[in-house]
Amino acid sequence: MNIHEYQAKEILSNYDIPVPRGRVCLTADQVERAAKMMGGHCVVKAQIYAGGRGKAGGVKVVHHPEQAQDLAKELFSRKLVTPQTGPEGLRVRRILVEEAVEIAREFYLSITLDRATSRYCLIASAEGGVEIEEVAQKSPEKIHVLNIDPLTGLRSYQARKIALALGLTGSLCEDCVALILSLYRACLDKDCSLVEINPLVVTRAGWLMAMDAKMSFDDNAIYRHREYPDMVDYSQLDALEITAGKYDLAYIKLDGTIGCLVNGAGLAMATLDVLNECGGKPANFLDVGGGATREKVAEAFKIILQDPDVKGIFVNIFGGIMRCDVIAQGIIEAANEVHCPLPIVVRMDGSQVDEGKKLLKASGLNVQCADNLGDGAQRIVKMLG
Amino acid sequence: MSILLNKDSKVLVQGITGRSGLFHARMCREYGTQIVAGVTPGKGGVHVEGIPVFNTVEEAVRYTQANVSMIFVPPPSAADAILEAAAAGLELAVCITEGIPVRDMVPVKRILADHKMRLIGPNCPGLITPEESKVGIMPGYIHKKGKIGVVSRSGTLTYEAVKQLTDAGLGQSTCVGIGGDPIIGLNFIDCLKLFNDDPKTEAVFMIGEIGGSAEEDAAEWVKAQMKKPVAAFIAGVTAPPGRRMGHAGAIVTGGKGKAADKIATLRDCGVIVADSPTRMGEAMRAALGKGKG
Numbered sequence: 001m002n003i004h005e006y007q008a009k010e011i012l013s014n015y016d017i018p019v020p021r022g023r024v025c026l027t028a029d030q031v032e033r034a035a036k037m038m039g040g041h042c043v044v045k046a047q048i049y050a051g052g053r054g055k056a057g058g059v060k061v062v063h064h065p066e067q068a069q070d071l072a073k074e075l076f077s078r079k080l081v082t083p084q085t086g087p088e089g090l091r092v093r094r095i096l097v098e099e100a101v102e103i104a105r106e107f108y109l110s111i112t113l114d115r116a117t118s119r120y121c122l123i124a125s126a127e128g129g130v131e132i133e134e135v136a137q138k139s140p141e142k143i144h145v146l147n148i149d150p151l152t153g154l155r156s157y158q159a160r161k162i163a164l165a166l167g168l169t170g171s172l173c174e175d176c177v178a179l180i181l182s183l184y185r186a187c188l189d190k191d192c193s194l195v196e197i198n199p200l201v202v203t204r205a206g207w208l209m210a211m212d213a214k215m216s217f218d219d220n221a222i223y224r225h226r227e228y229p230d231m232v233d234y235s236q237l238d239a240l241e242i243t244a245g246k247y248d249l250a251y252i253k254l255d256g257t258i259g260c261l262v263n264g265a266g267l268a269m270a271t272l273d274v275l276n277e278c279g280g281k282p283a284n285f286l287d288v289g290g291g292a293t294r295e296k297v298a299e300a301f302k303i304i305l306q307d308p309d310v311k312g313i314f315v316n317i318f319g320g321i322m323r324c325d326v327i328a329q330g331i332i333e334a335a336n337e338v339h340c341p342l343p344i345v346v347r348m349d350g351s352q353v354d355e356g357k358k359l360l361k362a363s364g365l366n367v368q369c370a371d372n373l374g375d376g377a378q379r380i381v382k383m384l385g
Numbered sequence: 386m387s388i389l390l391n392k393d394s395k396v397l398v399q400g401i402t403g404r405s406g407l408f409h410a411r412m413c414r415e416y417g418t419q420i421v422a423g424v425t426p427g428k429g430g431v432h433v434e435g436i437p438v439f440n441t442v443e444e445a446v447r448y449t450q451a452n453v454s455m456i457f458v459p460p461p462s463a464a465d466a467i468l469e470a471a472a473a474g475l476e477l478a479v480c481i482t483e484g485i486p487v488r489d490m491v492p493v494k495r496i497l498a499d500h501k502m503r504l505i506g507p508n509c510p511g512l513i514t515p516e517e518s519k520v521g522i523m524p525g526y527i528h529k530k531g532k533i534g535v536v537s538r539s540g541t542l543t544y545e546a547v548k549q550l551t552d553a554g555l556g557q558s559t560c561v562g563i564g565g566d567p568i569i570g571l572n573f574i575d576c577l578k579l580f581n582d583d584p585k586t587e588a589v590f591m592i593g594e595i596g597g598s599a600e601e602d603a604a605e606w607v608k609a610q611m612k613k614p615v616a617a618f619i620a621g622v623t624a625p626p627g628r629r630m631g632h633a634g635a636i637v638t639g640g641k642g643k644a645a646d647k648i649a650t651l652r653d654c655g656v657i658v659a660d661s662p663t664r665m666g667e668a669m670r671a672a673l674g675k676g677k678g
Contacts, residue, residue, distance in 0.1 A: 086625075113487055115597050118494040118568045150492040191488050220460065221486035254625065265565065266539025266594050269620040270662035276623040277661055285624075318541040318548075319524075349548065350524060373545065374663035 001217045003231050004047040006096045008215035011190060012197075015182040018209045022098035028072040034097035035068035044068050046075045047094040049236040051214065052082035058092070061100055068097065093235040101211065102204035107166050108132050109180070110196035111187045114147060120187065122146040122154065122180065124162045128199035154184040168202075175208050191221030240284075240303055247299040249288055256281025257311040258380055259304035259342075261297065263288050263318060271316045274373055280381040283310045293322070294330035301334035305342075312343045314380040316373065319350025328356035332363045342366065343383040347376035387514035387559040388534065388579040388586070389477055389503070390453065394518050397422040397451035399442065399458050399466045400482075401433060406457035409481070409522050410436065413455070416519040421449040442473040455511065455520045456480040463507060464489035471500040479520045480506035480570075490568040497570065504570025510540045510562035521562065523547075531556015533669060534580035536573055537592035538565050538599070542620055546592050546665045553666035555673075558586040565594070573603035581611055588614040590669050591656070593647060595621035600647040608654035616672035617651050618659040619644045 009019040023034040024047070035042050046058035053059050058080045062068045072095050079089035106128035114121040124144045127135045136143050144165045148154050156177055163176035179200075187195045196214040203209055222228050234242055244251030250265065254272075258280050262268035268287045275282050286304065288296045297317070304310055317327050327348060335344065347370040348356050357369045368383070370376030396413070400406040401423025411434060414420045422437055422445040429440030439445040442454065454475050458466040463482040470478040485507050497504055505512055511521015515528035527548045533555050537543040543562050550557060561576050563569055573591060580586045589611075593600035600619060607615050622644040648658050657675065659668035 113491075113567055115567050115599075119491060150495050188488060191486055193487065218487050220484045221488065223461070224486075252625075262541075264539065264541030266537075266542030266592070266620045267545060269594060269624055270542050270545070270618075272624065273620065273622050274662055282623075318544045349527075349544070351526075372663070374661070377663075 001219055001222060001228060001232065002049045002236075003215055003217070004049070004094060004096075004233060005045065005213055006047060006094070007231055008195070008213035009210065011186060011215065012183075012210055012213055015186045017179055017182050017186075017197075018207060019213070020098040020101050020209060020211065022096050025072070025095045025097060026093070028069050028076060031072035031095050031097055032065045032069035035062065035065040038097060038099050040064050041100050042068065043098045043100055044071050044075075045096040045098065046080055046092040047096055047233075048080055048082075048085065048090040048092060049233070050082055050084040050090055052084045053080065056080050056082040058082070091235050093233065101201070101209060103199075103201045103211070104204050104206075105202040106199035107201070108198045109183065109200045110194065110198070111183060111192070112194045112196075117147050119147045119150065120184070122148060122162065122184070124166055126166050128201075132198060148184065154181060156181065172202065172206070172208065179208055190215070191218045191225065192216065193218045240306060243306075244286070244300075244303055247296060249286060249296060249300050249303070251300075251303060252285040253307065254282050254284050255309075256283045257309055257384065259283050259286075259307065259310040259313040261286050261288065261300050261304060261313065261315045261317075267316065267318060271314070271373070271377070274377040275314065275381070278377045278381045280377065280384070283307055294326050297327055297330035298334035298337075301331060301340075302338055305338050305340055310342065312380050312384045313340075313345070314376060315344065315346040315348070316376060317346075317348050317350070319348060319353075322350060324348040324350045324353040324356030325359055328359040332359065332365065335363075335365050340365065343380070344368070345370055345376050345380040345383065347371075347373060387517065388576070388583050389505075389559060389561070390512055390514045390518050390520060392417065392419075392514075392517040394453045394520070395419050395421045395449060395451045396453045396455055396518075396520055397424060397442065397445045397449065398436075399424045399454055399456045399470065401425055401436065401438060401457070402428050403457055403459070405481075405522075407433060409455070409457065410434070412525075413519050413521075416525040417516070418518045418520060421451050442469045442475070446473050446475065452476045453520060454478045456482060456507075458482060460484040460486070464493050467493050467504060467507075468496060471497055471502040475502050477503050477505070478570075479509070479511045480504065481509065481511055481522055482506070483508045485566070487567055490566070494568050494570075503575075505561060506564040506566075506569060508566045509564030509569070510543060512559060512561045514559045515557050523560070523562070527551055528560065529556040531558065532585060532587040533557045534576070534583070534586040534589040535560035535592070536576040536580070536589065537562050538594055539592055539620065540565075542594075542662070543592055545662065546590060546618065549666035550590065550669055553670060555666065555669055558583060567597075573599050574606045577603060577606060577611060577615075581613060586613065588616070588669065588673050590665070591615060591617040593617065593619045595619070595624055595644050595647070596642045598642060601650045604647075604651045604654040604656060607656055614657075614672040614676055615655075616657040616659065616665075616668040618662060618665050618668065619647045619651070620662065622648075
C-alpha cells in the first residue's frame with residue numbers, strides 16, 4: 001500500500017524528522033491561500049502514487065500566490081505522466097504547497113527489505129536528488145548499505161558510520177545519527193516495506209531536512225494499523241482494481257481483449273504467457289487466490305465483465321482440492337446474473353472435473369471446455385478470430 | 386528415498402482446530418500421512434477426528450514423538466508458532482499461512498539460523514513425497530512416485546507442472562513448494578542441495594517467477610555444484626514491467642528480476658528452460674536426455 005508524500009512527511013515529522021512547513025490542498029483556491037501564507041515564494045508539488053514528478057512538471061517553485069493558483073489549475077486539469085506511472089498517467093487530486101528552502105547539500109537515505117539477507121537494510125548516498133538507480137549502477141562505491149541485525153537493532157555507532165560516510169561532521173553528524181535511528185523506528189512501527197528520503201538536505205541555515213519522502217506499507221500488516229485504510233487516495237487507483245481489492249482478488253488491467261480468470265499468481269502469469277504465445281492479448285491479470293471458492297470466482301467474473309475492452313473470457317482453474325463442479329456452478333451463476341453474451345473458454349482441473357464440464361455444457365452459455373492449458377488458450381484465441 | 390519427508394515422518398498440526406487446519410489435516414491423513422497430534426493453545430485435552438490436541442508443541446512432541454509440523458496458525462500468531470516449533474526441537478516446519486507481515490518474519494529468519502529446524506514457507510503449498518506422505522494443501526492425486534525432484538516458488542503453477550510430469554510418465558521423488566513471500570525458510574539452493582544428495586532423485590524441475598534474484602542464484606549453484614540434470618520454467622515473460630502481480634515475490638524492480646534475464650542465466654548455466662508453460666514435461670524429458678550439461 002502506497003501513501004502520498006505529505007502523509008509520509010506527517011509520519012516522519014511525528015518521529016522528530018524535520019520536514020518543510022507545508023499544507024495539502026484540494027482546490028486551486030486553497031493552493032493560492034497556502035502560497036500566500038508561505039509568503040508567495042514556495043514549492044507546489046502534485047501528489048501522486050509515483051515518482052519522477054519533477055521532470056514531468058509536477059513539482060515547481062513559484063514566486064507569487066497567483067502563479068501558484070494558475071499552476072494548480074493546470075495540474076488539477078490533466079493527468080501527470082512520469083516514467084513510473086505508465087503511459088496512461090495519474091490524475092492529480094491533491095497538491096502540497098511547501099515553504100521554499102535554500103539547499104546547501106543533498107543526500108539519499110532509505111530503508112527497505114533486502115531479500116538476499118532477509119534483513120532490513122539502510123541505504124545512503126551523498127549523491128542524493130539525482131536518479132539514485134543510475135548512481136548505483138555507474139558508481140556503486142558511492143552507495144553505502146548497512147544490513148540491520150533484527151536482534152540488536154540499528155545501533156548509534158552504525159548510524160554514525162553512515163553519517164560520516166556522507167561527509168557530515170560535528171553536531172550535524174550527530175543530528176543525522178538521531179535522524180537515521182528515528183527512520184528505522186518509524187520503519188518498524190509503521191510496517192514499512194519502503195521508507196525513502198530523497199533528497200535529505202542540509203539547508204543553507206545548517207539544518208537537516210527531509211525534502212521529499214516516499215513510504216509504502218506491507219500489505220500483510222495493514223490489519224494492525226487501523227488508520228491505514230483511511231489514508232488511501234482512491235483517485236490514484238483503477239476503479240476495477242479497487243473493487244477487486246474488496247473481494248481480496250488481485251486484479252491488474254492490461255490492454256488486450258481476453259479477460260483472464262485464474263487461481264494463483266504464478267499460474268495466472270503463466271496463463272498470460274500462453275495467451276501471448278498463441279497470438280492473444282490478455283485484458284487483465286486476475287488471481288482469485290490458490291484455493292478458488294465459488295464466491296470469489298463469481299465476483300471475479302463480474303469484475304472482468306465490467307471492462308468494456310473484454311471480448312472473450314478464459315477461465316483457468318487448477319482446482320486441486322476445490323471441486324470443479326462447484327467452480328462451474330460459480331461461473332454459471334455469475335454469467336447468468338450479468339447476462340454474459342461473450343464467448344467463454346473454461347479449463348478446469350481437479351476433482352469432479354467431468355461433472356463440472358457437464359454443468360457448463362448444459363448451461364446454455366457460449367462456453368467451450370478445454371482439456372489443458374495450451375488447448376484452452378488456442379480455443380479462446382480462435383473464438384475471437 | 387526422498388528429501389525432508391517420508392512415510393515414517395510423524396506430523397503435528399499447529400492450528401488444527403481452525404477450519405483449514407482441520408480440513409487439511411484430514412486430507413493429509415487420507416493421503417497416508419501420519420498425523421499424530423494437533424496443537425491449539427487453550428484447547429489441549431480434546432480430540433478432533435481422533436487426533437489428540439495439546440496446548441503446546443513441546444507437550445505434543447513429548448507424548449507423540451512428532452518430528453514435523455504443519456502450520457495453519459493465522460498471520461498474527463504465525464511467527465510465534467514457527468519459533469515454538471523450532472524451540473520444541475522439531476526437524477521440519479511447513480508453514481502454509483498466507484499474509485504474515487515481513488516485520489514478523491525478519492527476526493524469525495534470524496533466530497532459525499541458530500536452530501536445526503528447517504522451515505518451508507510461509508505462504509506455500511507445502512511438500513509431498515508421493516505415495517508416502519503429504520504435508521500441505523496440494524491435491525495428492527496429480528502426483529506419482531518417481532525420480533524427479535520438484536522445487537517451486539508458486540502454488541497452483543506447481544500443480545500444473547507436476548501434472549505435466551506425471552502425464553509424461555515422470556514420477557516425483559519429492560515436490561517442495563518453497564513459497565512466494567519475500568522471506569522464506571528453505572530456498573531454491575537449499576532444496577537443490579538436498580536433491581543432489583538424494584540417491585533416488587535423478588533430476589530436478591524448478592519453477593520460478595519474475596522478481597528477486599533467487600532463480601539466478603540457483604542457476605549459478607547448478608552450474609558449479611549440481612551433478613544431476615535440471616529443467617525449469619519461469620512465469621511472467623509477458624508481465625508488464627514495474628507492476629505488482631499479487632505475489633509479494635512478483636515485483637520487477639530496476640531492471641532486475643525480469644523473466645528474460647532469469648531464463649538467459651539459467652540457460653547459460655546448463656539448465657533446460659521450457660519456453661512455454663504448456664511444455665514443462667517436455668523440457669524435463671529433454672534435460673533427462675541431455676544429462677548433466
